[in-house]
Amino acid sequence: QSHLYPQNRVVTAQIVVTGVSSAQFSTIDAQNEFRSAVNRTAGVPLNSVFILSYAEVNGNLAVDIAIELIPGLSVNGTGPAFVNMPNPSSVTLSATNLKLTRTGDGAAAAPINIPVSSTIGVVLNFDDGTKRSFTSDSRTHYEIISGEDLAYITGNTVYTNSKSNKIGTVVVLVTFPGSFNNINQTINIEVINLKSLSLSAYPYPSFSGYSSITTLYQVHCTGQYQRATTKVTATLSDNQTFDVTSYSYFSSSDSTVLSFTTVSSNIQIPSTPGTSTIVAVFSGIKSSSLVMNVNQSSVYVTSSQITTSFSSSTFSGVYGTTRTLIVKLTFSDGTVYESGLASAPWITISDVLKFSSSNSLYVNVSSNGVLTLLDNYHSSIVITASTLVCDNRQEVVATSTFYSNLDISAEGDVDLGYSTGLQFTQPTVGGTFDVQVRVKSTSTLSAFFIKIEFDSNYLLAQDNSCSIQSGWQGTFSCTLNDPINRVLIIGSDASSSARGSSIYIAKFTLRAISSGITPISGIIEGLTISTGVSICSTGANACTIRAGAGYVLILGSTAVTRNKNEETYDLLKITHERNILTVEEEEKQQRILLQQEQEQE
Numbered sequence: 001q002s003h004l005y006p007q008n009r010v011v012t013a014q015i016v017v018t019g020v021s022s023a024q025f026s027t028i029d030a031q032n033e034f035r036s037a038v039n040r041t042a043g044v045p046l047n048s049v050f051i052l053s054y055a056e057v058n059g060n061l062a063v064d065i066a067i068e069l070i071p072g073l074s075v076n077g078t079g080p081a082f083v084n085m086p087n088p089s090s091v092t093l094s095a096t097n098l099k100l101t102r103t104g105d106g107a108a109a110a111p112i113n114i115p116v117s118s119t120i121g122v123v124l125n126f127d128d129g130t131k132r133s134f135t136s137d138s139r140t141h142y143e144i145i146s147g148e149d150l151a152y153i154t155g156n157t158v159y160t161n162s163k164s165n166k167i168g169t170v171v172v173l174v175t176f177p178g179s180f181n182n183i184n185q186t187i188n189i190e191v192i193n194l195k196s197l198s199l200s201a202y203p204y205p206s207f208s209g210y211s212s213i214t215t216l217y218q219v220h221c222t223g224q225y226q227r228a229t230t231k232v233t234a235t236l237s238d239n240q241t242f243d244v245t246s247y248s249y250f251s252s253s254d255s256t257v258l259s260f261t262t263v264s265s266n267i268q269i270p271s272t273p274g275t276s277t278i279v280a281v282f283s284g285i286k287s288s289s290l291v292m293n294v295n296q297s298s299v300y301v302t303s304s305q306i307t308t309s310f311s312s313s314t315f316s317g318v319y320g321t322t323r324t325l326i327v328k329l330t331f332s333d334g335t336v337y338e339s340g341l342a343s344a345p346w347i348t349i350s351d352v353l354k355f356s357s358s359n360s361l362y363v364n365v366s367s368n369g370v371l372t373l374l375d376n377y378h379s380s381i382v383i384t385a386s387t388l389v390c391d392n393r394q395e396v397v398a399t400s401t402f403y404s405n406l407d408i409s410a411e412g413d414v415d416l417g418y419s420t421g422l423q424f425t426q427p428t429v430g431g432t433f434d435v436q437v438r439v440k441s442t443s444t445l446s447a448f449f450i451k452i453e454f455d456s457n458y459l460l461a462q463d464n465s466c467s468i469q470s471g472w473q474g475t476f477s478c479t480l481n482d483p484i485n486r487v488l489i490i491g492s493d494a495s496s497s498a499r500g501s502s503i504y505i506a507k508f509t510l511r512a513i514s515s516g517i518t519p520i521s522g523i524i525e526g527l528t529i530s531t532g533v534s535i536c537s538t539g540a541n542a543c544t545i546r547a548g549a550g551y552v553l554i555l556g557s558t559a560v561t562r563n564k565n566e567e568t569y570d571l572l573k574i575t576h577e578r579n580i581l582t583v584e585e586e587e588k589q590q591r592i593l594l595q596q597e598q599e600q601e
Helices: 028-042 569-575 577-600
Strands: 010-017 049-057 060-068 088-095 117-126 131-133 141-146 151-154 157-160 168-175 184-191 194-204 215-219 227-236 241-243 248-252 267-270 274-282 290-299 301-306 314-317 322-324 327-331 353-357 363-365 370-373 381-387 397-406 414-416 432-441 445-454 459-461 475-480 486-492 500-512 516-529 534-536 550-554
Touching: 028 049, 028 060, 088 168, 088 184, 117 168, 141 151, 194 267, 194 274, 194 290, 227 274, 301 381, 301 397, 314 370, 353 363, 363 381, 414 516, 432 445, 432 516, 445 500, 475 500, 486 500, 500 550
Parallel strands: 215 290, 314 397
Antiparallel strands: 010 060, 049 060, 088 117, 117 131, 117 157, 141 168, 151 157, 168 184, 194 227, 227 241, 227 267, 248 274, 274 290, 301 327, 322 370, 353 381, 363 370, 381 397, 414 432, 432 500, 445 486, 445 516, 459 500, 475 486, 516 534, 516 550
16 A cells, blocks of 8 residues: 555555556456456455556566545455555654743743743655655654753653753654664754843833933923833843833832832832832843932923924814824933823923914914814914923924814805815905805705805905806806895705715805905805705894805905906995895895795705
8 A cells, every 4th residue: 555645545556467468458348357357356346446557567567556445445355466665765854843941931921932842743755756744653753862951752742841940952863763764863952041131211201213211300390300111121041032021010129219100010200319229020030120310400392393283284173173282392311202291291281381373263272282273264373382491491482384274063054265275365456266165964955045245345256257066966046246245156956965064066256456354254045955944044044154254365555456347346336225125125036036946846
């Protein structure tokens, strides 16, 4: 039986038949007769006998056959058979672990986890290129030939000697006595242990490029000291190192000078000037000591940077949105608080920094550096973070510049202008800018009537500049310059699918005619959702535009020269009061039309 096919229950053999030539054997009948003979002799089912090849050898017919055995089949018979077995040429050894430590040694404890045993694997290589596992073969013999005092072997598993404190190399020899006497191989397993525990201290909080420290100072005249994080490093006898800080316990020789919040905490907390010796214990092993000094001298802020970023340079959000500033601080001893004083919560922020806003009515900043968004602003906001003057040290200043831009918060409210950056771009006199109109409706928006107003002393609407936008697919009308300080936008759609937090419905263009700061605001006279509910309606139930109300800054000092279409501007302004009733009547007719359209829907 060949060793090559045990998993398929296949036996290969060569049967020599005398007095028969290959030519005689070549017919199907002759081969079937041969298979029948094997069947009669060995009791093997006919369909389990396969002829692999045949040839004449020294005047005899040599037939190579394969027999697929059936489980439980009893095969017997006699006859000359030649089985070709390959010869073993070498052996390959492996081990689950090439480094071991003894039970109870610190190297065996978490997180180091050096194992205390190793299993040997054996693969025999044959001269025909095949391989076979001999790990569990009874002919395989395992023996420790060196390092017997370090470990012992049971079967094919090596175990360290827990009673020995020695380290060294265990040599395991694998042989096949009486079977393959010339085949053998050795494998080396190293026995190691925990050699030492060392302590070091680093700035807390950490920062890029930090190095070890042994002295802690006061922080910028606050009366609070720097803190340090303690690191425990385990070094093994083979010079591997492991950070075992999280598995260690700490103590201080003088807790009035320096202490730990708990024995498992590695953060050093100074209290008073002096020195204290720190030690740690890992897996019952005591570390080397570390002397720490607490110095009453101060380190001072030498540079600062506001690292809080704003997408598109815009502080946006609904009214009341907050954002905490991060002020990166660098001190005179090289220590850096990269995440600001929020990463050093034992220090009161206002004891080191003071904050101010260039316009607190729009963006306010608290004493702890918390920003609050209050309104749209026509220019940039500058936030300043300054250090408190300490021991006659020069004030250190950092600034952050951004735009404040409100998002729509209330259902049915309208936003005007851009949603990022300046709400309205800053035109020069004679220049123009676009005003986008967006509506918030989380339910389907079916109709709207929006009145946008501005000061005609500064702004005029460009004729034919009002257009429907991608968020709206229904009926749409837009009235400009009637009166000259107002834009009316009306839309209706019974089959509308428009919904969302910012539905882009319209855009129009304003032209600047005089420099200064001027408001743009409006009223929502009607806004209806698909269920027929009116969020805003006419008269006393009209809604003031909140998120979209703002100011535009017009640059320049020269009044614009009017074109022919604007030559009647003064006349229109004079007669504006006379036309109020006419305008109101037109708006009334528009509201009636809108109501009729809704009733038809």
